[in-house]
Amino acid sequence: MTTLTITPVDVKACAPSGLAAPIGRPEAEQLAVLLKAIADPTRIQLISYINASNNAEACVCNLTEPLALTQPTVSHHLKVLTDAGLIEREKRGTWVWYNVNQDRWQQIAKLLEI
Amino acid sequence: MTTLTITPVDVKACAPSGLAAPIGRPEAEQLAVLLKAIADPTRIQLISYINASNNAEACVCNLTEPLALTQPTVSHHLKVLTDAGLIEREKRGTWVWYNVNQDRWQQIAKLLEI
């Protein structure tokens, strides 16, 4: 296995003028990777649940039950979000806590303003 | 064929408190439909090219060449964006002109701010 991971996309670099100026293919692909990570109902719910938790952080075991999904499925989605830099992972003992990377969301929101 | 089309998703209705409060499954699915429409490199480029055109509008024949895609493929993507309410279609003679629905993008950008 090759652990190809992954300098998360630099949001600003891939569309310095937002969506108002022509965007090249590589930049568009990077942006799409980021937006694809958000564009899933389960992951949208995950984000909202993490944000709504105490201290705006949650561990996997707190997320499986409200979403009615298996633990591996939740772990998979959290990995997608982590690889995209949209959430952050912190291991404390046996638990792993996830919290939302607010800056990243601000950058993306800014970009979509056109 | 059933022309099931499509009251575009009401952005504000599906996440009135943004991503800071728990989002239910149906709302998350509606949001995902919207974001999936954006989360494709070709469609991101299309949006940027339309915005960068004269009067911020473009017809299909102006978009196939810079994207190096066939006309049906471009038409397909424009349909996806139109169904999501992200661009608007106006037929003038033989040409069809597309322009970006700025309000929609503002709403979505606002929503992602968390």
Add this chain to the structure above:
DNA sequence: AACTTACATAGACGACTGTCTATGTTTCCG
């Protein structure tokens, strides 16, 4: 009316994605 141009629709096909079960890894505790 016939032809051309601009666009849409239909159908096919390979690639990707979301979910599951099964299993591995790490950490804590008795």
Add this chain to the structure above:
DNA sequence: CGGAAACATAGACAGTCGTCTATGTAAGTT
């Protein structure tokens, strides 16, 4: 040390998606 708890990884499978070719439709032109 041995067991349990929390999480990750691997592999499988059905469904979705992006692209193409082929064809249909509508509007303008001669």
